Amino acid sequence: MPCKVILSKEISSTFREELKATIKSRGIKPKLVGFLANEDPAAVKYAESTSKTCEETGVTFELRKCDKEQLEDQIVEANEDDSIHGIMIYYPVFGDRQDQYLQNVVSASKDVEGLCHKYIYNMYHNKRYLDEKQTKKCIIPCTPLAIVKVLEYVGVYNSVLPYGDRLHGRVITIINRSEIVGRPLAALLANDGGKVYSVDINNIQEFHRGTGLKLKKHEVRDTNLKIEEILPFSDVVVTGVPTPSYKVPTDLLRDGVVAINFSAFKNFNDNIKEKASIYVPAVGKVTIAMLERNLLRLYDYHNYQS
Ligand code: NAD
Incomplete structure (x- = not known):
């Protein structure tokens, strides 16, 4: 079958090797603390893989389990602890x-997930640097960033075009509009020049920078479109529906579509390989690599300031 299945391990390996080499050559010991205040098996699994990847790359990872009522105080304590360089929380x-x-209780200087207001605001406003001199890149939420890296890896980003416009001409459907993944991802991809259809349970929105990318940052409009009308024209379909029964109808997809699933469940049927040119069944390992990349960035920014 001509479909190429690309696993997140392959995509993340260059990042992991780079992180490992940087940490080793600089002789640094960045420390990440993860707070687990739920019993969600998916969160426990995510924590286990974070721990494993951190160990491989030379990051010190400490999992702190606590009661959800104590979590806020524990975060404040970690914010003030200089031996901790990054903090993450397993949601929900x-x-x-x-x-x-x-x-927003997590200090921006330790927010490896990139979910505090400052980073989210910068992302929606297409503000790419934290400082005037453009030496410090903004921290981007790690799962949307991981999906950007997947799209770069598989060649959906066109490197012939200037940085910031590399999705010009691409039509991308994202089935998920959560505040953690789907909506920020739609904004990032539209800021990079793509025409993005953002699908959730209620409606479909279009995120775009206008014809000829005349807008500096994306704008959003509500549509009356149905998923059957957009899938046949989508070059890329990214899906993250958190239910085992949800399946993207393969027959509606464009021949040669790039299909990416970030849900914990398989949102594509097995026959996706008969239609897609590229299929990425999961992105978890790339997300963890991006967490670590954000950690290293924050580590450097922190050292700058002190
Ligand atoms: P969420 O529940 O916050 O959001 C789900 C989204 O899917 C919502 O926008 C909802 O409207 C939409 N949706 C639900 N049913 C739909 C349907 N039938 N048609 C269209 N849209 C529908 O969940 P979340 O936090 O965004 O997580 C989604 C999935 O992604 C989960 O399985 C989660 O485990 C996974 N996830 C993976 C990573 C990773 O790095 N791999 C990171 C975060 C989340």
């Missing part, structure tokens, strides 16, 4: 707006 904790509050 409360599963409501309180989780958004917790994202």
Whole structure:
């Protein structure tokens, strides 16, 4: 079958090797603390793989399990502890707006997940640097960033085009509009020049920078489109629906589509390989590599300031 299946291990390996070499050659010991305040098996699995990857690359990882009512105090303590360079939380904790509050309790200088208001705001506003001199790149939320790296790896980003416009001409559908992954991803890809259809359970929105990329940052419009109308024209379909029964209808997809699944469940049917040119069944390992990359960046920014 001509479909190329690309595993996240392959995509993440260059990043992991780079991280390992940098940490070793600089003789540094960046430390990441992960807070687990739920019993979610997916979160436990994610924590286990984070721990394994950190060990391989030379990052010190400490998993702190706590009661969700104690989590805020524990985060504050970690914010103030100079031996900790990065903090992450395994969500959901409360599963409501309180989780958004917790994202902002983590100090921006330790926010490896890139979920605090400052980083999210910069991302939506297509502001790419933290400083005027453009020496410090912004921290980008790690799962959306991982999907960008997947799209670069498989050649959806056109490197002939200037940086910032490399998705010009691409039509991308994202089935998920969560605040952690789907919506920031739609904004990032549209800021990079793509025409993005963002699908959630209620409707479909279009994120774009206009014809000829005349806008500096993306804008969003509601549509009355149905998924059957957009899938046949999508060069790329990225899906993250958190239910085992959800399947993207293969017959509606374009021949040669690039299909990427980031859900913990398989959102594509097995016959995806009969239609797709490239299929990426999971992105978890790339996400962890991006967590570590953000950690190293924050480590350097912190040393700059002190
Ligand atoms: P969420 O529940 O916050 O969001 C789910 C989104 O899917 C919502 O926008 C919802 O409207 C949409 N959706 C649900 N059913 C749909 C349907 N039938 N049609 C269209 N849209 C539908 O979940 P989340 O935090 O975004 O996580 C989603 C999945 O991604 C989970 O399986 C999670 O484990 C996984 N995830 C993976 C990584 C990774 O790095 N691999 C990172 C984060 C999340």
